[in-house]
Amino acid sequence: xxxxxxxxxxxxxxxxxxxxxxxxxxxxxxxxxxxxxxxxxxxxxxxxxxxxxxxxxxxxxxxxxxxxxxxxxxxxxxxxxxxxxxxxxxxxxxxxxxxxxxxxxxxxxxxxxxxxxxxxxxxxxxxxxxxxxxxxxxxxxxxxxxxxxxxxxxxxxxxxxxxxxxxxxxxxxxxxxxxxxxxxxxxxxxxxxxxxxxxxxxxxxxxxxxxxxxxxxxxxxxxxxxxxxxxxxxxxxxxxxxxxxxxxxxxxxxxxxxxxxxxxxxxxxxxxxxxxxxxxxxxxxxxxxxxxxxxxxxxxxxxxxxxxxxxxxxxxxxxxxxxxxxxxxxxxxxxxxxxxxxxxxxxxxxxxxxxxxxxxxxxxxxxxxxxxxxxxxxxxxxxxxxxxxxxxxxxxxxxxxxxxxxxxxxxxxxxxxxxxxxxxxxxxxxxxxxxxxxxxxxxxxxxxxxxxxxxxxxxxxxxxxxxxxxxxxxxxxxxxxxxxxxxxxxxxxxxxxxxxxxxxxxxxxxxxxxxxxxxxxxxxxxxxxxxxxxxxxxxxxxxxxxxxxxxxxxxxxxxxxxxxxxxxxxxxxxxxxxxxxxxxxxxxxxxxxxxxxxxxxxxxxxxxxxxxxxxxxxxxxxxxxxxxxxxxxxxxxxxxxxxxxxxxxxxxxxxxxxxxxxxxxxxxxxxxxxxxxxxxxxxxxxxxxxxxxxxxxxxxxxxxxxxxxxxxxxxxxxxxxxxxxxxxxxxxxxxxxxxxxxxxxxxxxxxxxxxxxxxxxxxxxxxxxxxxxxxxxxxxx
Numbered sequence: 141x142x143x144x145x146x147x148x149x150x151x152x153x154x155x156x157x158x159x160x161x162x163x164x165x166x167x168x169x170x171x172x173x174x175x176x177x178x179x180x181x182x183x184x185x186x187x188x189x190x191x192x193x194x195x196x197x198x199x200x201x202x203x204x205x206x207x208x209x210x211x212x213x214x215x216x217x218x219x220x221x222x223x224x225x226x227x228x229x230x231x232x233x234x235x236x237x238x239x240x241x242x243x244x245x246x247x248x249x250x251x252x253x254x255x256x257x258x259x260x261x262x263x264x265x266x267x268x269x270x271x272x273x274x275x276x277x278x279x280x281x282x283x284x285x286x287x288x289x290x291x292x293x294x295x296x297x298x299x300x301x302x303x304x305x306x307x308x309x310x311x312x313x314x315x316x317x318x319x320x321x322x323x324x325x326x327x328x329x330x331x332x333x334x335x336x337x338x339x340x341x342x343x344x345x346x347x348x349x350x351x352x353x354x355x356x357x358x359x360x361x362x363x364x365x366x367x368x369x370x371x372x373x374x375x376x377x378x379x380x381x382x383x384x385x386x387x388x389x390x391x392x393x394x395x396x397x398x399x400x401x402x403x404x405x406x407x408x409x410x411x412x413x414x415x416x417x418x419x420x421x422x423x424x425x426x427x428x429x430x431x432x433x434x435x436x437x438x439x440x441x442x443x444x445x446x447x448x449x450x451x452x453x454x455x456x457x458x459x460x461x462x463x464x465x466x467x468x469x470x471x472x473x474x475x476x477x478x479x480x481x482x483x484x485x486x487x488x489x490x491x492x493x494x495x496x497x498x499x500x501x502x503x504x505x506x507x508x509x510x511x512x513x514x515x516x517x518x519x520x521x522x523x524x525x526x527x528x529x530x531x532x533x534x535x536x537x538x539x540x541x542x543x544x545x546x547x548x549x550x551x552x553x554x555x556x557x558x559x560x561x562x563x564x565x566x567x568x569x570x571x572x573x574x575x576x577x578x579x580x581x582x583x584x585x586x587x588x589x590x591x592x593x594x595x596x597x598x599x600x601x602x603x604x605x606x607x608x609x610x611x612x613x614x615x616x617x618x619x620x621x622x623x624x625x626x627x628x629x630x631x632x633x634x635x636x637x638x639x640x641x642x643x644x645x646x647x648x649x650x651x652x653x654x655x656x657x658x659x660x661x662x663x664x665x666x667x668x669x670x671x672x673x674x675x676x677x678x679x680x681x682x683x684x685x686x687x688x689x690x691x692x693x694x695x696x697x698x699x700x701x702x703x704x705x706x707x708x709x710x711x712x713x714x715x716x717x718x719x720x721x722x723x724x725x726x727x728x729x730x731x732x733x734x735x736x737x738x739x740x741x742x743x744x745x746x747x748x749x750x751x752x753x754x755x756x757x758x759x760x761x762x763x764x765x766x767x768x769x770x771x772x773x774x775x776x777x778x779x780x781x782x783x784x785x786x787x788x789x790x791x792x793x794x795x796x797x798x799x800x801x802x803x804x805x806x807x808x809x810x811x812x813x814x815x816x817x818x819x820x821x822x823x824x825x826x827x828x829x830x831x832x833x834x835x836x837x838x839x840x841x842x843x844x845x846x847x848x849x850x851x852x853x854x855x856x857x858x859x860x861x862x863x864x865x866x867x868x869x870x871x872x873x874x875x876x877x878x879x880x881x882x883x884x885x886x887x888x889x890x891x892x893x894x895x896x897x898x899x900x901x902x903x904x905x906x907x908x909x910x911x912x913x914x915x916x917x918x919x920x921x
Contacts, residue, residue: 168235176235180228187221333647337424338460346420349413356410357472359399363406364476365483366396368618372611379606410468422460429453429643437652438718439678449646450533473622480619488612492591496619499587503623506583507576514572521565526642528558540804584623588616653720653738661740667694667825667858668729669715675723676714676881684710685881688724692874694825697859699869701902702878708862710881712828715860717741728826746824750831752815754803759788760795762803762814766822778820784813828860866906875899 340346370393377386399406433449477500485493535542535551542551595612598604669692676685685707692698700708714721717738725732733741746766754762763775770778775795779785787810791797803811819827863869870889877885877892877899885892885899892899 168231168238173232173235176228176231180225180232183221183225183228187218187225190218190221333644334425337428338421340417340420343420346417349417353410353413353417353468356406356413357468360404360406360410361472361475361479363396363399363404364618365479367393367400368611368614370396371614372607374607375610376605376607414464414468418460418464425460426453429646432647435651436649438713439652440649450529453643453646476622477619480615483615488595488608491594492612495587495591495594496616499584499591500619500623502587503580503583506579510572510576510579514569514576517565517568517572521562521569524558524562524565528555528562531555531558580624584620588620591616653717655737656734659735659737661737662728662731662744663740664729665744665825666729667744667856668692668727669826669858669860670727670730671724672727673724674714674721674726676710676719676721678710683881685714685721687882688878690874690876690883690886692858692860694858695856696873697861697869697871699861699863699872699875700878701863701866701869701875701899702884706878707881708878709830711878712747712830712860712862715826715828716745716747744824745826745828746819746822747828748812748815748819748830750812752803752811754799754806754811754814756799756801758793758796758798759791759814762799763795763818763821766818770821774821775817778817779813781820782813782817784810784817787813824857826858826860828862830862831864866903867910877902 340350370389374386374389374393377389398404401407402411430453433453481493481496481500484496531554535555542548591612592609595604595609599606599609671688671690674685674688675683677683688707688711690698700711702708713719714726717733720734725734727733728736728741728744755765760775763779764770767774776785779788788795788797797805799805803814806814816829861869861872869875872889874886875889875892876883877897879898885895885897887895893903
């Protein structure tokens with residue numbers, strides 16, 4: 141009997157390994173070799189034991205067969221054992237042949253690579269004749285992947301030839317059509333970035349709660365054994381008609397049943413205790429994701445798709461759900477299955493333990509394989525869901541644009557198509573789930589049928605009691621719960637992990653501009669700026685700034701002019717440390733900004749952008765955003781300096797007026813003046829004005845410029861101004877004319893006019909435009 145069970149167990153294991161031969165991409169592998177070698181040793185032991193038993197006269201068969209039939213049965217038994225040994229030897233030889241082929245293939249590949257390297261080096265030794273069939277030195281040669289030129293292996297094209305154009309960098313956080321397949325190990329290794337946020341390391345109280353929950357889970361596992369065992373005891377008591385003991389046994393059965401299950405007493409207490417831990421995990425994870433997005437550099441935010449980022453940030457709940465399911469459902473389920481196998485071995489014998497093992501392994505194998513084949517379908521559904529959210533968010537945020545072009549119907553169709561794609565993908569996933577459920581039921585019921593037939597036969601023979609049969613039925617049905625849950629859990633976890641992939645990708649994106657280790661903060665700032673031969677490029681194929689040098693002394697005003705794309709906005713972005721220069725250095729008060737913390741540099745710089753974005757809050761909230769501790773009088777003074785105070789007081793709600801989404805309830809000029817007032821409240825030593833008054837009329841602009849440059853606020857502050865309206869910068873201490881990212885002219889307004897260069901031409905064009913704008917008024921008068 142022992143040899144028979146050992147043979148069945150080894151057959152089951154080898155059958156599972158055999159399935160992997162068809163499913164793994166690079167089979168056979170070392171795992172198969174190990175299993176086959178161990179199986180061969182076991183089969184040799186079984187064969188040798190069988191021979192010794194037969195030789196000793198102890199026949200392997202238990203059937204009562206006549207004397208002349210024993211030798212035939214034994215020969216059949218030995219033949220089968222020998223065939224199994226031969227099969228394993230053949231499999232081992234197969235692995236050896238495949239492994240040898242792989243070694244030869246790797247050797248040939250290395251020789252080809254070495255030959256290619258030699259061919260590339262030959263022109264250096266033999267001159268231009270080193271490559272054949274090419275007159276201009278651009279050789280064509282054969283590679284394992286086809287014909288290519290000498291530069292192809294380096295994947296470089298410094299001149300940007302049309303034959304090998306360089307591809308632009310992908311937009312930040314684009315949505316891939318299809319993600320690569322990942323194993324559970326790869327998932328766990330990738331998701332390890334979330335683990336520090338999942339454990340309440342800073343709360344001893346929550347850690348105690350987690351330990352209590354684990355204790356309750358262990359008690360639930362014990363109760364899962366006690367319920368079917370007690371039911372069997374009650375059945376035997378009824379069968380013996382022992383009325384004295386039946387009430388106690390029934391009471392224990394009811395008590396165990398009350399404690400059992402996720403909705404039982406123990407499960408409910410565990411769920412109540414886990415609420416705070418779950419909330420802590422969700423809060424820590426979503427807050428960390430939110431902080432991470434804010435820490436990313438400008439290049440990410442310039443290329444991101446807002447709807448995609450918001451959709452990814454909403455996936456923190458999926459990660460939290462994944463943790464809870466793994467901790468309190470998957471791990472206890474695996475423990476239940478292992479305990480069931482051990483319990484059946486102790487209570488019913490090795491045969492029933494083997495039944496449970498086979499049912500469990502094949503059920504799990506079927507579930508994993510069928511769910512894995514549908515991973516792409518579920519990923520398509522998740523991607524379609526994200527696309528639906530992205531379309532909805534983008535359309536609502538672009539409400540005005542939709543109205544400007546009467547595109548409501550187009551947006552309705554676009555969103556409807558996104559919903560339809562999601563529903564189509566969802567239908568495929570639903571069909572796959574139902575198909576898998578049917579296959580799971582067939583596998584489990586076949587195993588259950590075999591186990592019940594065996595136990596029923598033993599009950600009819602009197603080898604087992606009716607209580608044993610009831611215990612077996614109850615426990616197997618109870619075992620079906622964890623198995624069915626595994627199917628549901630695997631799909632749920634797979635969905636949660638696929639949903640969390642987007643959040644994981646977001647966490648993997650790192651800021652490109654960070655503080656160097658050991659840098660110190662800028663403690664004080666006088667506003668002395670110096671650029672030393674600065675070079676910068678957003679894309680290696682095109683230079684944005686080249687050999688740019690200038691100096692701004694404290695308390696002076698420097699204006700940057702030039703054609704669009706000349707590098708003016710890039711100067712401001714480098715100054716505010718959105719990027720680091722690739723060549724040269726940028727100094728503030730003699731310190732290279734790379735040797736200072738980013739936050740300390742930005743604390744002394746105030747920026748007034750051309751396009752001002754406001755929060756959908758009150759005016760006072762947006763104004764105090766620069767300085768939350770500012771008093772009401774300071775806010776009013778800043779607004780007077782920006783020529784916006786009287787306008788605000790004319791509103792019905794005054795400073796409590798709500799500005800609307802992104803400040804759309806205000807005009808462009810009002811938003812620009814609010815931005816100037818907000819910068820005044822920040823009280824920086826360096827002020828950068830990027831077309832900050834482009835939406836204002838000339839009179840208001842002159843008023844604000846005089847206060848900023850010549851007024852009290854502009855004293856002892858360094859001003860950097862970008863302006864297309866040249867009349868606003870005539871009083872600047874120096875005007876820098878940029879062209880193609882470098883300085884072409886530098887000087888005061890009068891000095892540049894005297895040179896009659898590019899600035900003088902721009903000034904003439906500006907004066908001509910001003911006269912043209914006034915001409916209709918003069919004619920009308």
